[in-house]
Amino acid sequence: MARYVTRFAPSPTGPLHLGHAFSALTAWARARDAGGTALLRIEDLDRSRARPEWEARIFEDLHWLGLDWPRPVIRQSDRQAAYDAALARLAPLTYPCRCTRADIRAALNAPQEGAQGPDGIIYPGTCRHRRMEDAGPDDTIRLDMARAMAAAGPLTFVETGQAPGPRTVTAEHMIRGVGDVILSRRGMGAAYHLAVVVDDAHQNVTEAVRGADLADATPIHVLLSRLLGLPVPQYHHHRLIRDAAGRRLAKRDDARALSTLRDEGLTPHDIRRLLWPDGPAPL
Numbered sequence: 399m400a401r402y403v404t405r406f407a408p409s410p411t412g413p414l415h416l417g418h419a420f421s422a423l424t425a426w427a428r429a430r431d432a433g434g435t436a437l438l439r440i441e442d443l444d445r446s447r448a449r450p451e452w453e454a455r456i457f458e459d460l461h462w463l464g465l466d467w468p469r470p471v472i473r474q475s476d477r478q479a480a481y482d483a484a485l486a487r488l489a490p491l492t493y494p495c496r497c498t499r500a501d502i503r504a505a506l507n508a509p510q511e512g513a514q515g516p517d518g519i520i521y522p523g524t525c526r527h528r529r530m531e532d533a534g535p536d537d538t539i540r541l542d543m544a545r546a547m548a549a550a551g552p553l554t555f556v557e558t559g560q561a562p563g564p565r566t567v568t569a570e571h572m573i574r575g576v577g578d579v580i581l582s583r584r585g586m587g588a589a590y591h592l593a594v595v596v597d598d599a600h601q602n603v604t605e606a607v608r609g610a611d612l613a614d615a616t617p618i619h620v621l622l623s624r625l626l627g628l629p630v631p632q633y634h635h636h637r638l639i640r641d642a643a644g645r646r647l648a649k650r651d652d653a654r655a656l657s658t659l660r661d662e663g664l665t666p667h668d669i670r671r672l673l674w675p676d677g678p679a680p681l
C-alpha cells in the first residue's frame with residue numbers, strides 16, 4: 399500500500415479559525431498514526447482575495463499550534479501549467495460557456511426553484527452545444543456531465559470520516575444533482591475542483607482530510623480523478639466546528655480567529671480543549 403499522505407489546504411483569504419485548527423490537527427494526527435506525512439498546500443486560486451499577509455499568518459498560526467510540514471509548500475497560483483494540461487486532456491468532454499449568472503437565471507423556467515448543487519444553481523445547459531474549437535479567452539469551461547459519466551463508468555470511493563464506508567456515485571445523481579460543473583473560470587484559470595484533484599495526485603495524497611461542508615464536492619473530485627487516469631484517494635470528512643449559536647464559522651468572522659484567541663491569552667492546549675471537549679485531542 400502507498401505510504402499515507404494527507405494535506406491541509408487552506409485559502410489565504412482570511413484568518414484561520416477554530417474550524418481550520420480542527421482540520422489541521424485531525425490531518426496531522428491521522429498522518430502520525432499511519433506513519434505518514436501531512437502536507438500544507440496554499441489554495442490561492444482566487445487572486446482577487448488571496449493575500450501574502452494571510453499566507454504568512456497561516457504559517458504562523460499552524461506553527462503556534464505545534465505543527466510543521468515538508469518544504470517547499472505548493473501554491474496553486476504556481477500550478478497553472480499542470481491545470482492547463484489536465485483541461486486539455488478533458489477537452490473532449492468539455493465546452494465553452496459564456497453565460498452570466500443573470501443568463502442562467504433567465505434560462506430557468508422558475509428561477510426561484512432552480513435546483514441547487516454543490517456549486518449553487520445547477521447549470522441549465524444553454525451553451526452545451528458549443529464546441530471547444532470555438533472557445534474564446536473569456537469563456538468559462540464546463541464539463542458535460544452526462545458525457546463525462548458515460549465515459550467514466552461506475553464510480554466508487556471510500557469515506558473514512560463521518561459514516562465511514564464505501565460510496566457509489568451514480569450518473570443520475572451527477573447529472574441531476576450536480577450538473578455541468580465549471581473546470582476553468584473566465585479570467586481566473588483553473589477552478590477549485592480541477593486544481594484540487596490535480597494537486598492531490600501530484601502530491602501523492604492518499605487521504606484528503608477536510609470538513610463535511612466539502613462532502614458534496616467529493617463525487618466531482620472522484621469523477622475528475624478517474625477521467626484523468628489519476629488514483630482516487632480516500633476521503634475523510636470531519637464534523638464542522640460551530641460557534642456558540644450553532645452557526646458555521648465563516649472565515650471572515652474574525653471573532654473566532656486563532657490569532658484573536660491567542661491574543662486573548664489562550665494556549666494551544668486550550669484550543670485543543672475547545673475542539674475536543676469530551677476527551678483528549680488526537681494530537
Ligand code: GLU
Nearest residue numbers: 407408409441594607608
Ligand atoms: N481550499 C479549501 C478551503 O479552504 C479546502 C479544499 C480541500 O480540502 O479539498 O476550504
